[in-house]
Amino acid sequence: MSERDTGYPASSGSSASSYDSPDVSRSTAEFRAFASRSGEAESPWKMRAPGRKVALLALIVIVVAVVLAIIAVNVLSS
Numbered sequence: 001m002s003e004r005d006t007g008y009p010a011s012s013g014s015s016a017s018s019y020d021s022p023d024v025s026r027s028t029a030e031f032r033a034f035a036s037r038s039g040e041a042e043s044p045w046k047m048r049a050p051g052r053k054v055a056l057l058a059l060i061v062i063v064v065a066v067v068l069a070i071i072a073v074n075v076l077s078s
Helices: 024-036 051-077
Strands: none
Touching: none
16 A cells, blocks of 8 residues: 555656656746736736726625624623
8 A cells, every 4th residue: 555656657767757857948938928918017906897896895895794793792792
């Protein structure tokens, strides 16, 4: 039971395999694509959700907080 099956054949002769080395060119390409995006960096505070949805979410959070406060007061007073 101490043996593990990794699914890869045993390497013969060399200790380094293609699974051990990272793909550096892929990482560089991903970084360049990330760095070239300029739209999000200029105004990160710009909201993408409509104001009505934000107000509704805020109202739901306030209602839940009030209900939890009422429950807590009732539990602590009894």
